[in-house]
Amino acid sequence: MSLPIVTATRYVLPLREGGSLPGVVEGNDLGTYVIKFQGAGQGPKALVAEIIVGELFRRLGLRVPELKLIELDPAIGKSEPDQEIQHLLVRSAGLNLAVDYLPGSFGYDGSAGNPGDDAMAKILWLDAFVANVDRSWRNTNLLVWHKNLWLIDHGAALYFHHSWMSAEKFASLPYDADDHVFSVAAPAVPAVAEELVAAITSELLTEVIALVPDEWLGDGDRERYLGHLLARLEQRATWQPGGAA
Ligand SMILES: Nc1ncnc2c1ncn2[C@@H]1O[C@H](COP(=O)(O)OP(=O)(O)OP(=O)(O)O)[C@@H](O)[C@H]1O
Ligand SMILES: [Mg+2]
Structure with a gap:
C-alpha cells in the first residue's frame, strides 16, 4: 500500500495563516489540495509526521482529510510575485504532501x-x-x-x-x-x-x-x-x- 501520487498543475494561493506557508494547488486529477512543502523550514520530517500520525488517526476512526503525495514543478508558481514563496517552491521541486482541501471549512x-x-x-x-x-x-x-470535526497539521508531532x-x-x-x-x-x-x-x-x-x-x-x-x-x-x-x- 502507498499513498496516491498526483501532479500539481496550478498554484492557486498561499495560506498565510500557516507558519510553514502551505499553499492551495490544483492537481492533475482535478482535485484541490493544501500542499505542505518538503522544502519548508521544518523539512521533510514534518511531512513524515503528517503521514504517520494522520493515517494512524484515520485508521482509529478520526476524520483526517485525505493525504496524497504530490509532484511539484516550481514553474507552476512563476506568476507568484512573493520572493519567499518563489524560493519555497524551488526548494520543494519534486515530491510534497497534498492534503485534501476542505472548502468552506x-x-x-x-x-x-x-x-x-x-x-x-x-x-x-x-x-x-x-x-x-x-x-x-x-x-x-x-x-x-x-458540521464535523477534522484533524489537520500533525507536522510537529513525533x-x-x-x-x-x-x-x-x-x-x-x-x-x-x-x-x-x-x-x-x-x-x-x-x-x-x-x-x-x-x-x-x-x-x-x-x-x-x-x-x-x-x-x-x-x-x-x-x-x-x-x-x-x-x-x-x-x-x-x-x-x-x-x-x-
Ligand atoms: N485541508 C484543509 N482544508 C482547508 N483549509 C486548510 C486545510 N489544511 C489547512 N488549512 C488552513 O490552512 C491553515 C494552515 O495549515 P496548517 O496548520 O496545516 O499549516 P502549518 O504551516 O503547519 O501551520 P501552523 O502555523 O499551525 O504550524 C490552517 O489553519 C487552515 O486554516
Ligand atoms: Mg496549523
Missing part, C-alpha cells in the same frame, strides 16, 4: 459546542501518544466542515525524530494536557484508552509507517519509528492524561 473555536466527551478524550489521548503540542486554543488545528531522542526517553516523556484544546476531557480518558491501546498494534503502526516515501527517510528510520511508538504505548502510565486506568 473554518477553524474550531468551541463556539458551536464540542464533539462530546468520548471524541474529545480520544483526541486528547492520541495527541499525548504522538506528543502533538499543536492542539491548543491558540491554534486548534481542528477544522469544522459539514518530535523525537529531529535528534533521534532515544526510544526510552520518548516512551515516558510527559505530556502537558493542560494546554490541549480538550483538556477538560482528561477524566474521560481512562474510559477510552484501553480500546485505543488494543487497536494500536505493531501491524497497524507498520502499515502507516510504510506509507512514508523512501526519500524522506534515512536507513533504519522505519524501524525506529515503530520502536519509539511501541515503547511509548508500553509506558503510557507515565504520560496518559487523566492518569492510568
Whole structure:
C-alpha cells in the first residue's frame, strides 16, 4: 500500500495563516489540495509526521482529510510575485504532501459546542501518544466542515525524530494536557484508552509507517519509528492524561 501520487498543475494561493506557508494547488486529477512543502523550514520530517500520525488517526476512526503525495514543478508558481514563496517552491521541486482541501471549512473555536466527551478524550489521548503540542486554543488545528470535526497539521508531532531522542526517553516523556484544546476531557480518558491501546498494534503502526516515501527517510528510520511508538504505548502510565486506568 502507498499513498496516491498526483501532479500539481496550478498554484492557486498561499495560506498565510500557516507558519510553514502551505499553499492551495490544483492537481492533475482535478482535485484541490493544501500542499505542505518538503522544502519548508521544518523539512521533510514534518511531512513524515503528517503521514504517520494522520493515517494512524484515520485508521482509529478520526476524520483526517485525505493525504496524497504530490509532484511539484516550481514553474507552476512563476506568476507568484512573493520572493519567499518563489524560493519555497524551488526548494520543494519534486515530491510534497497534498492534503485534501476542505472548502468552506473554518477553524474550531468551541463556539458551536464540542464533539462530546468520548471524541474529545480520544483526541486528547492520541495527541499525548504522538506528543502533538499543536492542539491548543491558540491554534486548534481542528477544522469544522459539514458540521464535523477534522484533524489537520500533525507536522510537529513525533518530535523525537529531529535528534533521534532515544526510544526510552520518548516512551515516558510527559505530556502537558493542560494546554490541549480538550483538556477538560482528561477524566474521560481512562474510559477510552484501553480500546485505543488494543487497536494500536505493531501491524497497524507498520502499515502507516510504510506509507512514508523512501526519500524522506534515512536507513533504519522505519524501524525506529515503530520502536519509539511501541515503547511509548508500553509506558503510557507515565504520560496518559487523566492518569492510568
Ligand atoms: N485541508 C484543509 N482544508 C482547508 N483549509 C486548510 C486545510 N489544511 C489547512 N488549512 C488552513 O490552512 C491553515 C494552515 O495549515 P496548517 O496548520 O496545516 O499549516 P502549518 O504551516 O503547519 O501551520 P501552523 O502555523 O499551525 O504550524 C490552517 O489553519 C487552515 O486554516
Ligand atoms: Mg496549523
